[in-house]
Amino acid sequence: MPEGDTVWQATRRLHEALAGHVLTRSDLRVPKYALSDLTGRTVLDVTPRGKHLLIRVEGGLTLHSHLRMDGSWRIYAPGERWRGGPDHQIRVILGTEERTAVGYRLPVLELLHTADEDRAVGHLGPDLLGPDWNPGTALANIRRDPDRALGEALLDQRNLAGIGNVYKSELCFLLRVTPWLPVGRLPAEYAAHAMTLAKKLLDVNRERPQRVTTGRRDQNLFVYGRAGRPCLRCGTRIRVANQGDGSRERPTYWCPACQPGPAPSPARPTN
Numbered sequence: 001m002p003e004g005d006t007v008w009q010a011t012r013r014l015h016e017a018l019a020g021h022v023l024t025r026s027d028l029r030v031p032k033y034a035l036s037d038l039t040g041r042t043v044l045d046v047t048p049r050g051k052h053l054l055i056r057v058e059g060g061l062t063l064h065s066h067l068r069m070d071g072s073w074r075i076y077a078p079g080e081r082w083r084g085g086p087d088h089q090i091r092v093i094l095g096t097e098e099r100t101a102v103g104y105r106l107p108v109l110e111l112l113h114t115a116d117e118d119r120a121v122g123h124l125g126p127d128l129l130g131p132d133w134n135p136g137t138a139l140a141n142i143r144r145d146p147d148r149a150l151g152e153a154l155l156d157q158r159n160l161a162g163i164g165n166v167y168k169s170e171l172c173f174l175l176r177v178t179p180w181l182p183v184g185r186l187p188a189e190y191a192a193h194a195m196t197l198a199k200k201l202l203d204v205n206r207e208r209p210q211r212v213t214t215g216r217r218d219q220n221l222f223v224y225g226r227a228g229r230p231c232l233r234c235g236t237r238i239r240v241a242n243q244g245d246g247s248r249e250r251p252t253y254w255c256p257a258c259q260p261g262p263a264p265s266p267a268r269p270t271n
Contacts, residue, residue, distance in 0.1 A: 002067035004162025005206040007048045008129050010073045014055065015046035017075045017099040023057070025095030033111050038063075038094070049121045049130065050161025055094070056114055063092070064120045066108035076100045128162035128202045135195035143191070146184025149262075151243050151252055153183050154198070162202055169224045169253040170213040171198055178261040179243055179252050185261075223253040231255040239263070 002010075026038035041057040048054075053073070055063040065071070074084040077099065084090075084104040092103040103109065112120060125141050126134045138160035142153045153159055154168045163171070172179045174197060175190055186194070205211045212220045214232065222232055227240035236257035241264040243252040256263065 002051065002069070002071065003164035003167055003202075004048075004050060004127070004129050005202050005208075005211070007051050007053055007067060007162075008202075008206045010067070011046050011048040011053055013075055014053070014073055014101055018043040018055070018094065018096060018101060019045050021096035021098065023094055024097055025093060025100065027093040028063075028109070028111065029091050029093075030109050033109075036111055043094075043096075048127075050124045050127050050157055051164070052108075052121050052124070054117060054121070060114045062112055062114045062117055063094075064108070064110050064112060064117070065092070065103060065106045068107045071106040072104050074102050074104065076102065124157050124161040125159045126161065128160060128199050129206060130161070133199065135192070135199065139191055139195050142183055147182050149180045149243065150177065150183050150186060151179025154179075154194075155244075155250070160195075160198070163198060165250060165252065166211065166221070166224045167198065167201055170222055171201065173222045173253075173255060173259060174213070176259055178254055178259045178263045180262040180264070182262075223255060225253065227253060231258060233258050 020042065022040065022042050023038050028034065028036050038057055038061070041059055044056045044058060046053065046055050051066060053065045072084060074082070076082055082102060084102055089104045090102055091106040091109050094101045110120065126132050126138045141159035145153065151168050151172060154163050154171065168179060171194065175194055177186060177190065201213060210220060214220060214222055219232060223238050226238045229238055230236065231238055234255065234257045236255055238253055238255055240251055240253050242250050244250045254263065
């Protein structure tokens with residue numbers, strides 16, 4: 001699932017493949033930009049911003065994309081078979097003489113003036129993997145709504161940029177609180193530690209091909225994706241429930257023993 005570390009890795013691969021090279025192929029498969037042509041322009045850099053990805057090219061243009069749930073960027077060498085998905089899932093192709101970058105299933109793809117990047121990412125809070133990271137600002141953002149559930153506050157990219165469902169669930173487990181705990185009820189020392197811990201989790205995983213939050217070789221994650229399985233700490237069965245307003249699927253995992261506090265009631269069996 002793409003989160004801040006995934007986007008950071010994708011950005012680095014794209015930067016290494018494209019930055020400093022002239023585009024020899026440009027194909028934006030979005031109706032609004034179907035006639036736009038970046039051929040002949042040099043790619044200046046590729047920069048992550050939370051879960052957003054910015055490809056800047058000469059002439060003051062930026063190609064902005066967002067991976068959301070299952071979008072991806074793939075890099076191919078000349079003659080290499082493209083394996084990222086069927087052709088109808090391709091949203092953009094950017095090619096140089098040495099590499100071709102292909103964006104699959106990108107729900108957000110827009111071409112804008114670099115000077116207008118704030119229109120796309122200016123609403124974001126401090127980036128956990130960016131040079132603007134500021135734990136004090138992120139914490140103040142989260143505390144603005146003390147009645148809001150911690151899990152929802154962590155997912156709100158306006159508060160801090162880079163956390164998704166995986167890190168939300170893992171972070172709340174490590175803090176020993178439920179994702180449904182109102183922010184205002186989170187002890188002050190826990191709140192400050194949450195920002196430090198969130199930064200550490202993404203930092204240690206940005207170079208890894210597979211996320212690890214446990215430090216164990218036999219199990220990478222404490223709770224995420226482990227519904228019905230025993231907690232690695234106490235043995236209680238891990239639970240899962242959706243969190244949020246229901247507008248999108250937000251599976252949230254937690255241990256009811258290690259994380260006491262407000263949580264949805266278990267579903268009753270139907271006859």
